[in-house]
Amino acid sequence: MVFHHFPVKPLAHLNGVPYRSRLVVVLAPPGGGKGALVEDEGLPGVEHVEMSKLLCNAAGPDRNAALQKEMESAQLSGTLVPTKPYITNLAKSALRRRLGHDVYFDGAMRHPDELEYIPFVATSGFRLIVIKYDVDPVVCHKRMIARGRPGEKDSEAIRNRRLEQYQHALTTFEEIKKRGLADVFDL
Helix, strand or coil: CHHHHCCCCCCCCCCCEEEECCCCCCEEECCCCHHHHHHCCCCCCCCEEEEHHHHHHHCCCCCCHCCCCHHHHHHHHCCCHHHHHHHHHHHHHHHCCCCCCCEEECCCCCHHHHHHHHHHHHHHHEEEEEECCCCHHHHHHHHHHCCCCCCCCCCCHHHHHHHHHHHHHHHHHHHHHHHCCCCEEEC
């Protein structure tokens, strides 16, 4: 898959204001190879922002003990860190720092609550591009075991829970598609 071959509309105008850049979000199941896809294909000129790194930095030593606790709990239970109060503000802050740059946002739009910051994305001048693809759950399980993350490598129940949560996250994708909020590619 080569991203620049997608028929993405040229940067256009939003309420008379030109788009400054593109924001690419890829939705695939946990263990579906999103990171490998970007590392292998590369996205020349596109900044790679990872939600997991943003969370780790925000929860670093002497920073946010509550977030650190949420992250540990989520990792061991195979759930997502709550969108509120953590994800939304981190996402907006990361995007503000990259205004005018094309961005691949790894880990974004996994929860329906994240639809709240789509107006911010649009008014900031980002053209949202959402790409979704499916991978067989057996392949995902094998990849999750291989990457060796706590919980995932040890527990089929946790891997199943993560895959179930991904199915829930697809409601975000369907809503984006239904409302015409982005260029959408359902591969």
